[in-house]
Amino acid sequence: GAGVSQSPSNKVTEKGKDVELRCDPISGHTALYWYRQSLGQGLEFLIYFQGNSAPDKSGLPSDRFSAERTGGSVSTLTIQRTQQEDSAVYLCASSLGRNSPLHFGNGTRLTVT
Amino acid sequence: AQSVTQPDIHITVSEGASLELRCNYSYGATPYLFWYVQSPGQGLQLLLKYFSGDTLVQGIKGFEAEFKRSQSSFNLRKPSVHWSDAAEYFCAVGNTGGGADGLTFGKGTHLIIQP
Numbered sequence: 001g002a003g004v005s006q007s008p009s010n011k012v013t014e015k016g017k018d019v020e021l022r023c024d025p026i027s028g029h030t031a032l033y034w035y036r037q038s039l040g041q042g043l044e045f046l047i048y049f050q051g052n053s054a055p056d057k058s059g060l061p062s063d064r065f066s067a068e069r070t071g072g073s074v075s076t077l078t079i080q081r082t083q084q085e086d087s088a089v090y091l092c093a094s095s096l097g098r099n100s101p102l103h104f105g106n107g108t109r110l111t112v113t
Numbered sequence: 114a115q116s117v118t119q120p121d122i123h124i125t126v127s128e129g130a131s132l133e134l135r136c137n138y139s140y141g142a143t144p145y146l147f148w149y150v151q152s153p154g155q156g157l158q159l160l161l162k163y164f165s166g167d168t169l170v171q172g173i174k175g176f177e178a179e180f181k182r183s184q185s186s187f188n189l190r191k192p193s194v195h196w197s198d199a200a201e202y203f204c205a206v207g208n209t210g211g212g213a214d215g216l217t218f219g220k221g222t223h224l225i226i227q228p
Binding site: 004006033040041042043045091093101102103104105106107 | 117122147149154155156157158159162203216218219220221
């Protein structure tokens, strides 16, 4: 079946511009996660959606970062006024619920010039 | 707070040789443990998981891992590596309370396979 789909796969943007990253989770998965992966680092948790509950935003690094999940399915991660330190791979994952294995998309590689 | 340590940033092994990637975790109760693999330009793929029961778990691609509570370890092993195993490997721990911050990843081990 279809896996987690992320778009775009690559994004180059100028410093100060806003970007939107999209994630299409696996159908039926109630949990959706966003992670950031910087060179040589592990995965940094950003935000977590579970069903219709309020999202866990505790990992968002600044108020320039926000995310929404419409209809319990597709999610969009928005970064406003991008900075060079935002350059990273942004990974989306979905799962059936808490502590179920995560299924990852291929990520969006963001480069801020 | 829980944490995961992968002490080896890079590991180089010859094709056909055996492999062991180390993972140590810090958590107060019985953890849920995972190993993921990431090939270049790809997302992470689950290799195997431990929730309870038999401490030796089998995964995909011929990998296995052993949960050792006394050593707080969950090392990944493969008896004979193939060139296609070259990738980044991540160990992760989740707690019984669940939730997003219940899943903590190590910083990864980069596996290089030499001919």
